[in-house]
Amino acid sequence: MSVVLRGISKSYGPVKAIENIDLEVKAGEVVGLLGDNGAGKSTLMKVLAGAVTPDTGTIEVDGELCSFSSSSEARDTGIAMLYQDLALFDDMPVVHNIFLGREITNRFGFLKYGEMRKRAQEIVNSFSVRPFDVRTPSGHLSGGQRQVSALARTTAFGSRYIILDEPTSALSPSARDEVLSVVRELADKGIGIIMVSHDLGHVRKVCDRVAILHLGMMAGMRDMATTSQDEIISLIVQGHA
């Protein structure tokens, strides 16, 4: 079970954003995606999330060849992306945030609120973080709780692969630990995760492997257990070790 990208290239006019990228993420592993600004991380993530169509290359999800023309197509295939801004609705309770777009309703479209609340609370409680009430407006939550809410929404509908864009940025140290803990828990439940981060410490804490992009090309793929921080930095900065 894995998602496999082969020979992915994407250009914007004359600018080659990514070129001939191969990447595999297995179910249950966390792969860190690293690279300097302009290395092509965002483009690669968007290709996988269905937000950008590649010029060349193929995407295989659990052995099946897929092509996405929209984010919702990717989501239906089991690939979801959690953007850095979290895309939450601050005035609305967490329960609404989790179910927006896929509400549980009766046949007339009225919300089955009790059922939604119960399921949302179960999802949030399944993470080993400080529990919070899903009836709370998401704007009233701490940074870590907001991340957990967004992750709960991403995982609530059976996503098998999740792309996380800088999930620990702008968080307090304790909230970062909570979020990294949740990331690891999700992987342990069999979800494949690609995590973009600029913080090597966080990458070392949760990632099994790391993919490094340099000027739109794949500079290297390393196991966290066997690589060193110096090697990763060299790959990020110079494109070779």
Add this chain to the structure above:
Amino acid sequence: MALVQDDGPAARQRQVLETSNWRGNLPPLFGPTKVPLAAPAVMLGIIALIMAFTTPSFFSVGNMRAISLDASLIMLLGIGMTAVITARGIDLSIGAILTLSSVAFAAALKDFGLPLWLAVLVGFATGGLCGLINGLLITKLRMPDFIVTLSTELVFRGLALVYAGGGVFFGFPEFVTWLGRGRLLGIPMPLIIALTFIVAAHCIFAYHKIGARLHAVGGNPIAARRLGISVLNYRVGVYVFMGLIAALGGIILTGRLDAVVASGAVTILLNTVAAVIVGGTNLFGGRGSIIGTLLGAWLLATITNAVVMLGFEAFWQHVAAGAVILITIGLYSRSNSRSEE
């Protein structure tokens, strides 16, 4: 590997949160977003208290009917405006849409001799079309709501004036005047119509997926789009809805006056927006309440009436209404800044 250890109190809290009771399973009464309804309710209470001591006749059935008549049209239009503002828009053309659809209705009935039901349909079609034009200009051409509806206010009103040529339509069928002036069980028909729409709109706004998505579209349109919600459809939809509501308001006003004046309904926009904002709907979208709009409309109608009842000159109505709006919004600002602290 767990980086955060689960402890006893957290596990207990989880259990408490998961334990369902009937209260926890009820949807939020006033909708998915918290709107501070206390401010208009408190202002209404204060005015009622003042009037109880100074002018007891304020509470007579006749005066309550007068207030309800004034409030009902604003309530009705406020439903549409609440939807538009919650979806992060604004419609400055409602007075003109109301007038143009009334003129279309009157023309269909008087000039073209169409049956009443068809004339009503023409009125609604005109209102809906005006709303559709607003919605498409705003979403397809990506023009600012404010500019589009300010311009269409002039266009729609101009068209009404061109057709009517400064004339007045009058002498409408009994059914139309009954809608505007009649009573059912002693309750004015405009109030019955407005309250019926308020209840229906509140149910959609607060408990239906359309209402939840409308709040999402206004609160964070980019995120709503990422979740597969059609922001464009919702934004066009609220303007069409506003147009239809304005058309209904036009027919009720026609019945009340037994006349259509193409240069009328000029102040209705400000009153409607004021009622919606006083009712706690966020002018920048994402947070709204139909019940708040009901309170806002009732508050404005009460102030206008109270000023007259207290024996002040009618011009003081504007001063009093403006002051109450400022005080209510001031109360919101204080409560907002406290919650941010």
